[in-house]
Amino acid sequence: MITAFKIALLLTAATPSAGYVSMGNQWRVAVPEAWTVVGSDGNAFVLSRDGPGIQSIRGRCRSRQAPFAVFDEALSSDDSMVDHAQKISAGLLRSYAASAPKLEAVEPVQLGVRKAVPGLLFTLQFSNDKGVAQVLRSAFFMHRDAVCSLDFQAPGQYFVKRDRSAFAAVLSSLRRR
């Protein structure tokens, strides 16, 4: 019975969906066409098209007091946007420290369409543990006591170009549940 349930769950999870997926229990984004929900628990999700080992879009929310496991600086509401950007980029650089990441760009971004949410978009380049060049585009936004991120990671050649529009669609589909 349990096995049958697990199989059903896996099949459900592996089914391509044109629906929505939640993060932080308050937000949802649309799943792009041809993408699959690899995992989702209401607070965080993982989407992929060819497999999460190849490319993924991940969403999750964490406390502003401890946005990064590797970094103990909080994101204060008194901080300027520039301070937030510097703290988040430090958190990202520390999170990927073993892969020698390079911060290519940090810029403001509007998430969602009708009720746009201001955020910051970071672009990093690094090599994964197989030596393959990767691009990480990570959009952060703050809401009350939480900081939420939508991360797109893919190999720097073909997949980034192909899936860039899918990530842009996810960012613009953000809305409150």
Place this chain on the structure above:
Amino acid sequence: MWSTFVPADFRFALVLSLVLSLVLFMGTATAAKKSEIRKGLNYLGQQLHTQLEDGGRLYHDPALQSYLTTVLRRVADADQSLSVYVLADSQANAFIAPAGRIYVHLGLLLRIQDEAELALVLAHEAAHIHEGHPVTHFRNRPSARRQLAARVPVLRKLLYAGQRAGFGQDLEFAADEIALESLASSGYDTRAALRLYRRLAQEQEPRSVHRRARSGHPLIQERLARFRDVLGQEVAGGTGDHRADSYLAATQRARVAGLEQLLALRDAATIMRLIEHDPSRFGPYAGYYLAAAQRIHGRTSERAIRAALNQTLAAAPDFAPAHRLLGQIQMDVLDYAGAAAAFDTYLKLAPKAPDAKLIQYQRQKLLTP
């Protein structure tokens, strides 16, 4: 790849597996086979170097590389087979790789204060190579051989374990002794060992000490104690060369790049420790990095932060990051017009900076009622 100074993370499991296999095999091979193995090691060393290069991990400065090579030749009996490179990483580390390659992290160059200290580090790494410590180390460790036989994924664990362990206590102490002899015979001040290790010991975190103690790698404190046994307690004085000026001139750009990495990671405590000890070592940029670190640290008055920053603004007015920091400080005191003016200067000096769009946006917001 074997870390021999302090721990670092690395991920070249596949290359390492081949290297270690060859190294282990070398212990029992005939002369002809040893020659073949050396060729293989050279090839793998080159492959590893290419990976570092392609991954953007190397810091390029031809003048610095030439200087490091000159110091290395002086302490390593002019051995032309050795080469030295700088890794763009803020950790205080150095390590060797196949084919006589020595890699020194930017973070170690930041902490070294003169050429004699650099010579000690290079002599230590050269000693590992000349004495064949990689072969000895892995031949004497049955557990490492068993793990090698199982290959990946066990190799990944071995890789991390190997980096933490270095070559083990005995071989590290042996390399230290040889390095001291090399320092003395090449005319450098041997007390450089006391100065450098005392500084590193003061900096070593308790967590790192605990990890090192478990790994079998000698603690910096233990190595310092052994140097004291040989050289005595007195760190000053000494009869050989120090050559602090040559070192500081040759490494100026690299050390500033190291500070920039630390600042990107918001490692304020390390920046403050490095600069407050002797700001003059960092030239006109010391004030900026000190001010930025103090602002992150949050325990320095705005007046003191501004005073430090003003030193850089006066000495290097075209240094764009100083104007960005000035803008942030002006925002802290709600002087939005002043902040906008500082951001304008930043954008004029660094229009293609990674954060240019963000600063432009922030500037516009400041001026929007």
